[in-house]
Amino acid sequence: MSKLMRKFLLAVLAPLLIMGVLSFSLTAFLVNRFAEGERYSQLTREANIIKEALAEDRPVPREIQGFITRDGVTERIGGRGRQVVELPILNDLQQQDSIEVQGNRLLTYQLTSGDTVITTIREAPLASSALDGVYLAIGVALLAALLLATGLAYYMGRQFIRPIMELRMVAKQIGDGRKDVLLPDRPNDEVGDLIHAVDEMQEQLIQKEALQKSFIAGITHDLRTPLAIIRNETEALAAGVIPVDELPDVTSSIIEETDRLGLLIDETLVYSKLAGGMMPLDRTEVALDQLVEETAERLQSTFQKDGLRLTVETVPVRLSLDRRMFERVLVNFLVNAQVAAPVGSEVLVRLTATELTVEDAGNGVAENARSTIWDLYVKQTGGSGHGLGLAISRLILDSHGLAYGVRDSALGGACFYIQFK
Numbered sequence: 001m002s003k004l005m006r007k008f009l010l011a012v013l014a015p016l017l018i019m020g021v022l023s024f025s026l027t028a029f030l031v032n033r034f035a036e037g038e039r040y041s042q043l044t045r046e047a048n049i050i051k052e053a054l055a056e057d058r059p060v061p062r063e064i065q066g067f068i069t070r071d072g073v074t075e076r077i078g079g080r081g082r083q084v085v086e087l088p089i090l091n092d093l094q095q096q097d098s099i100e101v102q103g104n105r106l107l108t109y110q111l112t113s114g115d116t117v118i119t120t121i122r123e124a125p126l127a128s129s130a131l132d133g134v135y136l137a138i139g140v141a142l143l144a145a146l147l148l149a150t151g152l153a154y155y156m157g158r159q160f161i162r163p164i165m166e167l168r169m170v171a172k173q174i175g176d177g178r179k180d181v182l183l184p185d186r187p188n189d190e191v192g193d194l195i196h197a198v199d200e201m202q203e204q205l206i207q208k209e210a211l212q213k214s215f216i217a218g219i220t221h222d223l224r225t226p227l228a229i230i231r232n233e234t235e236a237l238a239a240g241v242i243p244v245d246e247l248p249d250v251t252s253s254i255i256e257e258t259d260r261l262g263l264l265i266d267e268t269l270v271y272s273k274l275a276g277g278m279m280p281l282d283r284t285e286v287a288l289d290q291l292v293e294e295t296a297e298r299l300q301s302t303f304q305k306d307g308l309r310l311t312v313e314t315v316p317v318r319l320s321l322d323r324r325m326f327e328r329v330l331v332n333f334l335v336n337a338q339v340a341a342p343v344g345s346e347v348l349v350r351l352t353a354t355e356l357t358v359e360d361a362g363n364g365v366a367e368n369a370r371s372t373i374w375d376l377y378v379k380q381t382g383g384s385g386h387g388l389g390l391a392i393s394r395l396i397l398d399s400h401g402l403a404y405g406v407r408d409s410a411l412g413g414a415c416f417y418i419q420f421k
Helices: 003-056 088-092 129-175 190-239 244-275 288-305 323-340 389-400
Strands: 066-070 073-077 083-085 096-101 104-113 116-123 283-287 309-313 318-322 346-351 355-359 403-408 414-419
Touching: 003 066, 003 104, 003 116, 003 129, 066 088, 129 190, 190 244, 244 389, 283 288, 283 323, 288 309, 288 318, 288 323, 288 346, 318 323, 318 389, 323 346, 323 355, 323 389, 323 414, 389 403
Parallel strands: 309 346
Antiparallel strands: 066 073, 066 116, 073 083, 096 104, 104 116, 283 318, 346 355, 355 414, 403 414
């Protein structure tokens, strides 16, 4: 039996057992109290019968047991007739009382008639064999109910726990790297939701693995290309086969490829630090409208070089944020819009009191891809990056607690937005 099954049975049966014991005890108590009340009524009737018999000077019925105390002398009546006995305990009894005799509890009733004290006595109901059948029936019913509950709980527990045990095996197989794992049937409950979540996790792991392989292949290619160019041109310089008038172009090419390597390494390191929480925010009060205008002005020449119009519309907005990090996000949005926008079109940056948007007239972002383009290793269609820009932006915006996303633009392309609280 599994640990989970034992816990399940304990959780089900322990309250039932406690409830059964309490029910049995309470029932026995109530039965005893009722029986004692009836027994005292019986003792009262018997005492009155003895009183009447003494008054009429006739024998007391043999089935009635009791004592008569008169002038300090106590006589036992019933059974063998009258017998003088010494029972000092009778002098201290209340009208309705109980005494212990040889380990048995006896109920007593005293009736005073003139100078005569009549005491009737009977065995207490709880100690009486007359109630043994009642207690036995209650005990058997409790035991039967407990056994039935145990069987039902075990059956139901197996039904509940079986898919969980199967899911544990599935999770182990997924952890071992298997991709063709069959999940158990999904019941219509929380266990089914758990199986569905594991199914989604498996699909995401497969997607992540494919994206990671794609990213590694892309990074490897992006690293090899500039390194190969740098190596070839450096070897040509060392061999002295490059004409003097071509030296500026060659050195410029080496510098450009080196910068490309540096940018790739920088983006990878930034993402790693952000994801690991090793790059805390340096928040200050920032005039966001000035930041947007300055960033757009700095990139204006590159947009004009590509035949694009960069339009900026702002209103005064002040926010507490990390200026350098937020500027990185804005630059990434603008560069993506520059790559996506067709020649001769407009890229519009608009800042309102509640939102910052960057819109282009490109092909836009498919609706089914709008949630995944923020993931690591994912490149936009036609993009020239490494799939790190938007992943870094996502981490920066999440750390600021800002809402963000992408929707259709009125210009016909994509509209990347950041919303302020």
